[in-house]
Amino acid sequence: MLEHEQFEDITIKQLTLESGYSRRTYYRYFGSKTSILDEMLAKYLHSYQEYLSGVPMKPEDISKCFINFLWPHRQRVVMLARHNLLVPLLTRHISTIAATLLNIRVPWRQKRADNQYYYAIIYSIGGFCVLLDTIFKDRLPKNPQQISEALNTALREILFQMNK
Structure with missing residues (x-):
């Protein structure tokens, strides 16, 4: 619709x-109508978590894995972005997204009692939301690797800013 x-x-x-x-x-x-979008996101998050649990991943592969998962659903993401629904949807669920990502076992993440990873993920998700919204709203590249490279650049910038 x-x-x-x-x-x-x-x-x-x-x-x-x-x-x-x-x-x-x-x-x-x-x-409400937004509940439909919320349910759709919950299903995608569950599928994404299952997808990532079966993929051997290095830190530099994060954006590639994300885009490879997202790419088959790109038309829905384009519609959400063009209707200004993507960022509000993701920000409404940012803590759930972060918790989902923290539940995925990755070899580089150490067990910590503090909220270091949680805050870093929240910060990253915010940047990714805006970047994805911009990419999917404006001119979607034909090649998913272009998006992955843009996300890697953003991730490196976030890391640089966090280390300042």
Whole structure:
């Protein structure tokens, strides 16, 4: 529906007609239109966590793994970005995203009692959100490696800024 209408203009009636579910069923599962987006993100996060648990990863592979996972879903991400829904969606769930990422075992992360990794991930997610929104909103490259390189550049800049 986002291909043809603004999110604000889509009605619950349209959603129920399109989905084939009754209004009552819709409200049983979703309290609002944004709840549908929230549920979609939760499913993607779960799939992403499963994907990463099966991929041997080095720190320099983070953005490549992220883009390789995201690339098959790029049309949905483009629609979210162009309707100004991507950044609000991700920021609404930033702590859940960070917790999901922290649950993924990686060889370079040491066990720590402090919030060092949590804060670094929150900071990184914020930067990635804005960068992805810009990339997917403006002109999506044909090659996912271009996005991965842009993310790596952003990650190096974040690391540089954090080490200042």
